[in-house]
Amino acid sequence: MSSFLNQVFLVTFLAASIRMAVPILLAAIGEIFAERAGISNINLEGQMLVGAFGAFLATYYTNSLLLGTLAGAISGALLALLLAYVCITLKVDQIITGITLNIFATGITSFIYRALFGVTSLPPAVSTYKTISIPILGKIPFLGPILFEQNILVYITVIIFIIANILLFKTKPGLRIRAAGEYPRAAETMGVNIFEVRYISTMICGALAGIGGAFLPLGILGGFVEKISAGRGFIALAIVIFGKWSPYKALGAGLLFGAADALQLRLQAMGMQMPYQFLLMLPYLLTIFAMVFTGKNTVGPAAVGKPYDREEI
Numbered sequence: 001m002s003s004f005l006n007q008v009f010l011v012t013f014l015a016a017s018i019r020m021a022v023p024i025l026l027a028a029i030g031e032i033f034a035e036r037a038g039i040s041n042i043n044l045e046g047q048m049l050v051g052a053f054g055a056f057l058a059t060y061y062t063n064s065l066l067l068g069t070l071a072g073a074i075s076g077a078l079l080a081l082l083l084a085y086v087c088i089t090l091k092v093d094q095i096i097t098g099i100t101l102n103i104f105a106t107g108i109t110s111f112i113y114r115a116l117f118g119v120t121s122l123p124p125a126v127s128t129y130k131t132i133s134i135p136i137l138g139k140i141p142f143l144g145p146i147l148f149e150q151n152i153l154v155y156i157t158v159i160i161f162i163i164a165n166i167l168l169f170k171t172k173p174g175l176r177i178r179a180a181g182e183y184p185r186a187a188e189t190m191g192v193n194i195f196e197v198r199y200i201s202t203m204i205c206g207a208l209a210g211i212g213g214a215f216l217p218l219g220i221l222g223g224f225v226e227k228i229s230a231g232r233g234f235i236a237l238a239i240v241i242f243g244k245w246s247p248y249k250a251l252g253a254g255l256l257f258g259a260a261d262a263l264q265l266r267l268q269a270m271g272m273q274m275p276y277q278f279l280l281m282l283p284y285l286l287t288i289f290a291m292v293f294t295g296k297n298t299v300g301p302a303a304v305g306k307p308y309d310r311e312e313i
Helices: 002-036 044-062 065-089 094-117 143-147 152-170 172-182 184-189 194-221 232-242 247-269 276-280 282-297
Strands: 131-133 149-151
Touching: 002 044, 002 143, 002 149, 002 152, 002 172, 002 194, 002 232, 002 247, 044 065, 044 094, 044 194, 044 232, 065 094, 065 194, 143 149, 149 152, 152 172, 152 194, 152 247, 172 184, 172 194, 184 194, 194 232, 232 247, 232 282, 247 282
Parallel strands: none
Antiparallel strands: 131 149
16 A cells, blocks of 8 residues: 555656746747857746746636737747847847836836735636546556646647747757857858847747746646746746756656646655745755855857947948
8 A cells, every 4th residue: 555655656746847847848948048049047037937927817808818829929029029128239238127027027027916806715716737647658657647637738748848849959940040059240240130049039929938837737736836947037037047958858858847837746745844945946956056066167159148249341
């Protein structure tokens, strides 16, 4: 009986680890696009937050999960467009802009939420994506419930991950993105529009971060709370560095952080005799350790964070 319970715990824990990793992975993949193009998107946290809020509002008023997810992607992309305009066109410091927009996102979502729903002990709820079991594969012992009994956003994340790898490293647009972040001057002499590439890459990042944020109310919580992103955007930033700007390596790091998040939730549910705040710290402690031990020797794209000035011919 105990071995059965241990197996059930392990299966549910690993399945939850994948779900908890999805928001972070989506944001991290988006950030890889932005940084490969030369934009350090510190606003990732804010884009996830407005994505979550946009998805919640759209789902609440339309009762459509699809429209909610699209609203999340659009919300994140619009905030990313603002970041792109300020950083690329106006050439304002990218770090300062990102931090400012994070504060803006926190304030505007809290303000609108309280204006619409007030401060209540029972927040409004929305429907969530249901689990979809893939025929045959979902019946595989042990692995089936972990990998093939998830909601549709998890499967979509896998597809996005595959497309991102192919696009970045196997196609001409991907080469242009990487050139814009490494050698923008040389890339422009070959006909690459650096401003266009950086705008598009930043908005792709915002859209993916917005979908990652949408996953929180629509795939996990079934509602919205203020600051729902809870630092996941910053964890995604750490994953990009930890994964050396590679989607494959970011996948492993994202699953590791997802497992830490799932573990702290389960330890709380089991009634561990320690303050719950220590359990909540697990994913963030892991982020700090990862940055301490891996951040020193990592080298990002050469032009990341640097405004580009087009030389007049």
